[in-house]
Amino acid sequence: MRLGWDEIKRRARAFSEEWQAAHYEKGETQSFYNDFFDIFGVKRRRVATYEQRVKLLSNRHGFMDLFWPRTLLIEQKSAGLDLGRAGTQAFDYIDGIAQSEQPRYVLTCDFQNWRLLDLDKGGDPLVFKLPDLHKHIEAFAFILGRQRSFETQATVTIKAAELMGKLHDALEASNYKGHDLEQLLVRLLFCMFADDTGIFQPKDIFLELLRDDTREDGSDTGPKLMELFDVLDTVEGDRQSNLSGELNAFPYINGGLFTGRLRTPVFDKTMRALLINACEHDWSGVSPAIFGSLFQSVMDAKERRAKGAHYTSEGNILKVIGPLFLDDLRAELAKATARRTGREAALLEYQAKLSRLTFLDPACGCGNFLVIAYREIRRLELACLKALYPTQQIDAVLLSRVTVEQFYGIEVEEFPARIAEVAMWMADHLANNEYNEAFQGNSARIPLKDSAHILNADALDTDWASLVPPEKLHYIMGNPPFIGKKEQSATQKAQVRRFFDNAPGSGELDYVSCWFEKASSFAEQNKRIAIAFVATNSITQGEQVATLWARVLDRHQMYIFFAHRTFEWSSEGRGAAHVHVVVIGLRGTSPQHGRLFEYQSVRSEPIEIEAKQINAYLVDAPNVLCEKVVNRLLRVQ
Structure with missing residues (x-):
């Protein structure tokens, strides 16, 4: 049975430690690559040969350090020698190899430095x-x-959303x-995701099940799934x-994700x-922010507006959770780490504190805020x-x-609620991989x-x-839906009036x-x-201010302890929208000072200032609310 990637990575670490002092080409190359192939459970002699003779275009002969026909050529040098010259030498060898035998990959190496080039893809070497x-x-x-593509996280994320969107459209x-x-x-x-991140072992068994065990016309793909x-x-x-x-190799997942029968989809060749x-695609490189983008990419544009289904980029999520809790927790960790006495007890208490914290996003969508907060x-x-x-x-995961x-x-909505559940499991697995990487677990x-705990309900x-x-x-x-009074449905208008007891001005309030x-x-x-929410900037301007903030700041005795003034963010799905927003942080105890983030333009980076008091208009000033006054003209007799 082939090795899984977790075991292969463990062997790769051991190989690096074993050969950390290697430097001599003639004396160590063959043992070095015998051990290298053994990382994968592959016997080198079954696929590749050393010192194979090749005739050069100059009619001279050379000897390739390692050659695997149609697959790999390795040119090895002693430590410190020029790998650029080694690459030139490798290409001289390729010119002398029969077309049918020419390799796809070229590796130049001096034991400590590696350069792998994919001749089919071109571009820079790894x-x-x-x-x-x-x-x-x-x-x-x-x-x-196995042939896989290895791309940047941004490229992987964008393409993954597009691929799932196409599959959704075809099924629908x-x-x-x-x-x-x-x-x-x-x-x-x-x-x-599981196929590319070590949950399924060995890697790619889901891909291979579909590719090798289903008919090309798609007729048995649905039943196989x-x-x-x-x-x-x-x-x-x-x-x-x-x-x-093939099926028994898959692990038991649990969690209720695969519980319940679905109507069997009928695939065709294209689907x-x-x-x-x-x-x-390489799902191991997908950003947690993909899930919001993914959901939006399969939503109808009209439905997005009707449901207020906005979603937030990772950078803007950090603008919310940073001042809300992350900055303080980082400072607390730095303080515990720097202690000269009682350091271990302080760190253990810090870890215990992290395990006690709880977080709620009452408009969680696909779980972007929850995923990134959990990751951090x-x-x-x-x-x-x-x-x-x-x-x-x-075993850091165990600890x-x-x-x-x-x-x-x-x-x-049910669909994003289910995506949020899965996204959190994925975030957990990615975090575990980071722990394993750090402690070689x-x-x-x-x-x-x-x-x-994701509840599918109207918050x-x-x-x-x-x-x-x-x-x-x-x-x-979170990032609750913000919908102006003109775009609100009758149900939404009724909800707003109910929450504000039909108070004067409540009909003007944004849904958020x-x-x-x-x-x-x-x-x-x-x-x-x-509390910290992203919101439309309209709730800090004009006649909405008195109606909303009289309730929040006066009746509920809340204080604004940080705020981002108006800035612009754009979404990451199909048909990206540009929205002017604010971020407002609230708590029930008065802060010694507030953190106010200002912007020279809506697209610039924030500038933090220390504020004595942040008021409802998000300025450093006393909290005075300006109510709408209507002057009636008196008829002159």
């Missing part, structure tokens, strides 16, 4: 040093007979719609004994090709563990105390045991305490005002709760 071999080992997937055009389509896409999303979903939802010991080896194209909390915990165990090789169960979300949290009609009690909660955050009102009311029950 360059790295021996200690980093494990980080780039998947570039040598061709040794296992075939009349496979609604709940079944949404659940199918969520499950496929997880499988593609349904069979796989059943397997993923069944504990290994409970599976049928005559299940094929199967779209699915395989999506699987062939896990990275803080990882930094804490590094400080506690600087020289020890530990981790932060879990996705500390995160709560509410989302009115090999742990994964499979089967899934912990889940984020404005839901008692948030039924999801998370106020005394247990620390932070409320309801979240500020409800969150502030909820936080009254626990003064420890801090």
Whole structure:
């Protein structure tokens, strides 16, 4: 059986340590590459030969250090010699090789420095040093007979959204719609991610199942997927004994993701090709922000506006969670790490504190805020563990105390709610991989045991305490829908008036005002709760100010402890929108000073100033609300 990538990476680390002092071409090359091929469980002598003679164009003869026909040529040098000259020499050899035998890959190496060039793709070579071999080992997937593309994270993210959008459109055009389509896409999303990040072992077994075990015309693709979903939802010991080896290789996932029957989709040749194209993409490099982009890319543009389904880039999410909690937690970690006495106890208490924090996004969409907040909390915990165990090789995943169960979300639409659940599992796995990388571990949290608490409901009609009690909660955050009075539906208009008791001016309020009102009311029950929302800048201008902020600041006794004044952000899906927004942070205790972020233009970088008091207009001034005054003209007798 082929090795999985986790084991291959472990072997690559061991190889780097074993050969860290290698430097002599003639004396060590062959042993070096015998061990290198053994990283993949491949016997070098079965595929490649040393010192194969080749006739050069000059009619002289040369000897290739290692040659694998149609696959790889290696030109090795002693440490410190010019790899540029080695590359030139390699190309001289290629000119003398028969066309049918010419390799796709050229590796030049001096033991410590590596340059791998893909002649089919062209472009710059992959360059790295021996200690980093494990980080780039998947570039040598061709040794296992696999061809993969390795692209930047931005390219991978954009293309992944486009590929899933095309698959969605094709399925919907075939009349496979609604709940079944949404659940199918969520499950496929997880499988593609799992195939590239070590959840499925060996890597690419999902891709190979589709490519090798389904007919080209697509006629059996749907049934094969349904069979796989059943397997993923069944504990290994409970599976049928005559299940094929290809299917039985998949792990039990748990978490309810694959529970429940779906209507079997009927694929054709084109739809199967779209699915395989999506699987062939490198999902290990997808940014957590992909999930918002992915959801938006398959939503109808008219529906987006009607539902207020805005979503936020990662950079703007950090503008919210940074001042809300992340900046303080980073400072607290730095302080604990710098202690001269009681350092270990302080770090252990810090880790315990991280495990107690809870977070709610009451308009979570696809979970972007939750995913990035979770990632950042896990990275803080990882930094804490590094400080506690600087020289020890530990199972950091096992020692981790932060879990996705500390995160709560509410989302009115089922599809994004399900994506949010899966996104959190993916974020957890990526975090575990970072822990394994730091401590040379090999742990994964499979089967899934912990889940984020994502409620599919209307947040404005839901008692948030039924999801998370106020005394247990620390932070409320997010990007609630902002919809002006002219675009609000009759139901939304009624919700706004109900939240503000039909007070004068309530009919002018933006829909997002309801979240500020409800969150502030909820936080009254626990003064420890801090709130931060992205919102339209209109709620800090004109006649909306008095109606909204008289409730939030006066009735609920909240204080604005940080704010970003008006700036612009653009979405990342199809038909990107440009919206002018603010970020407002609230809490029930008065701050010693406020953090106010100003912008010279809506597209510039923020400039932070210290404010004595941030008022409802987001300026450093006392909180005086200007109410609308109507002067009636008196008729002169």
